[in-house]
Amino acid sequence: MSKPTISVTLTTNPKPRPDEKKLVFGKYYSDHMFIMDYDAGQGWHDPRVVPYQNISLDPAAKVFHYGQTIFEGLKAYRTNDNRIVLFRPDQNWDRLNRSNDRLSIPAVDPEVAMEALRTLIKVDHEWVPSEPGTSLYIRPFVIATEPQLGVAPSTKYMFMILLCPVGAYYAEGLNPVPIHVESEYVRAVKGGVGNAKTGGNYAASLKAQEGASELGYSQVLWLDGVHRKYIEEVGSMNVFFKVNGTVITPALNGSILDGITRKSVLQLLRSWDVPVEERQISIDELVEAHRNGTLEEAFGTGTAAVISPVGALHYNNEKLVINNNKTGDLSSRVYDTITGIQSAVLPDPFGWVLEV
Amino acid sequence: MSKPTISVTLTTNPKPRPDEKKLVFGKYYSDHMFIMDYDAGQGWHDPRVVPYQNISLDPAAKVFHYGQTIFEGLKAYRTNDNRIVLFRPDQNWDRLNRSNDRLSIPAVDPEVAMEALRTLIKVDHEWVPSEPGTSLYIRPFVIATEPQLGVAPSTKYMFMILLCPVGAYYAEGLNPVPIHVESEYVRAVKGGVGNAKTGGNYAASLKAQEGASELGYSQVLWLDGVHRKYIEEVGSMNVFFKVNGTVITPALNGSILDGITRKSVLQLLRSWDVPVEERQISIDELVEAHRNGTLEEAFGTGTAAVISPVGALHYNNEKLVINNNKTGDLSSRVYDTITGIQSAVLPDPFGWVLEV
Ligand SMILES: Cc1ncc(COP(=O)(O)O)c(C=O)c1O
Ligand SMILES: Cc1ncc(COP(=O)(O)O)c(C=O)c1O
Secondary structure: OOOOOOEEOOOOOOOOOOOHHHOOOOOOOOOEEEEEEEEOOOEEEEEEEEEOOOEEEOOOEHHHHHOOEEEOOEEEEEOOOOOEEEEOHHHHHHHHHHHHHHOOOOOOOHHHHHHHHHHHHHHOHHHOOOOOOOEEEEEEEEEEOOEOOOOOOOOEEEEEEEEEEEOOOOOOOOOOEEEEEOOOOOOOOOOOOOOOOEHHHHHOOHHHHHHHHHOOOOEEEEEOOOOOOEEEEEOOEEEEEEEOOEEEEOOOOOOOOOOHHHHHHHHHHHHOOOOEEEOOOEHHHHHHHHHOOOEEEEEEEEOOOEEEEEEEEEEOOEEEEOHHHOOOHHHHHHHHHHHHHHOOOOOOOOOOEEEO | OOOOOOEEOOOOOOOOOOOHHHOOOOOOOOOEEEEEEEEOOOEEEEEEEEEOOOEEEOOOEHHHHHOOEEEOOEEEEEOOOOOEEEEOHHHHHHHHHHHHHHOOOOOOOHHHHHHHHHHHHHHOHHHOOOOOOOEEEEEEEEEEOOEOOOOOOOOEEEEEEEEEEEOOOOOOOOOOEEEEEOOOOOOOOOOOOOOOOEHHHHHOOHHHHHHHHHOOOOEEEEEOOOOOOEEEEEOOEEEEEEEOOEEEEOOOOOOOOOOHHHHHHHHHHHHOOOOEEEOOOEHHHHHHHHHOOOEEEEEEEEOOOEEEEEEEEEEOOEEEEOHHHOOOHHHHHHHHHHHHHHOOOOOOOOOOEEEO
């Protein structure tokens, strides 16, 4: 099924579009959505764009009980010359299928997924916002729908794509955030599902996130589940530290997500001849670097915020302030370059941007 | 809300009931189900028994994306004198709320849950099967329903209860099963959600279970995620080993489930003056005990099977056969006693059984 015919049913009842100046993350959905069904023996079938609507499922559907579900997240941008472009969607289909494999979900043909996304965005093109900093967040996901309570992979699935217009992450430019280093809860461990984009990882993170918020920190810095000392991620972002001129990020070790922003930042830094290291890095090493004045910058990377500077780390009742709680020069340069490429304001030397 | 009024809407279209001799696990659902909604600010509201039916949810509901969901499992039995009894339901409501807490889901009042279950079972009392070995499997669960893609606890939930008549787990009596000791995949780690009954743990187990099945083993024996050598659980059961007359089960360490069958087996063994130990036990200790002939019995415990004897352990390309692949005397005695108490064939010295 690599040249699918996607049926399109248009809404007769279009919604009012939200004020582009007041967009928030994950709240507004466009007029249509994409659905495709899977049945064992038949494979994926009936790809279709339909009006955005509730879905009706048996309460015994496996997704409600056994968390057999995966998702992706990417963005489309409206360019100054009014084209609509996507950032590295091939990477998302690739990761979608790695997540599918880990969760025993049948693969989705990347060509079908891409054609589905193109068709949906064309139908809802008016939902791609144009205010500076805004974008269209795209949420592909798969859920297990077989109504059977045995613990075993489902024989039925739905693959869907939703579209949400979202606002600028930083209304007033890049803003460093304070982060709590989590020492009680663990997000994921090697051998588990930490490197898959699956619901369980996010469910496991809620409690720690609530605790950090209560202490006044906006996110959690996760440590590894084995030694409880190596840096994993920050919230749902990958994390980078600039120490004495070298940029260090945790290596892909099986328990962190292979972020597409992470990958792009690494490629960019290498193209600038900034020394980068992908390796284990312990919280002790960071504390030591802070102590001797070489912890120069820290930032998270992810599709939602692109770059999120870290202004301080709270660890063991100590608060390590980074770069005077200001956004570092390298963080800014990375942010400006990637967002510039994403919105086609800057040239695209890496071939990252795809027109819809 | 501790004396709820539960509204009841009866089906006008009752289903044919399945042949009690051909029941399988988790496939047939009774005519009705229980639902109660939660909205932030309002709490749990509108408890109701309604005809079994699909539920309609926004595709952005958090359960589809972030796995914010928990469940329980317990059974009702029809006694010889035609009463309907439950096994330790208070323990399930207790664990439900511990799971809720870990997943940042608001607590459900145990009295409301109990009244909901009583009401539902009374309405569907004809669905409690009476063939020897059959029972009514009960599935309470909570799902997060707010349509919001931010990673944060939901502000809306549904608590539901489904009923499934299920067959005897062992059509021809207790049957030892061969188990694969998993050394690649990990189910859960301390600091994670392994001690909560939440979807993500089961999603994480599917791939290992598939691998074990391909090798001809019926379940996986999970090792701990830190040292990769201490025994955790077997499939979705707790696990016990009889070594040289002493019964050993892994201590509740934060990454295994606090099983109600486990708890009941421990209480029973102690009442019989069988030496029991709840402690760390390594796979090496078991291999050594097998070598010197002191690994006498092994069995899993859980609501579905009650007791599941382990006939062999497959570890590092070696196959350790236990008790000649026969069900051990102690395993049988525990099985007969617990199932006898559950169905009110035997007296109930511990006050475990509750009439509906
Ligand atoms: C757990 C986690 N880590 C890292 C990331 C960053 O990945 P990406 O850059 O592909 O958005 C995400 C997703 O945004 C995530 O959910
Ligand atoms: C992971 C896991 N471990 C152990 C058990 C056993 O718990 P219980 O005896 O309460 O059924 C279950 C549930 O059946 C389970 O899902």
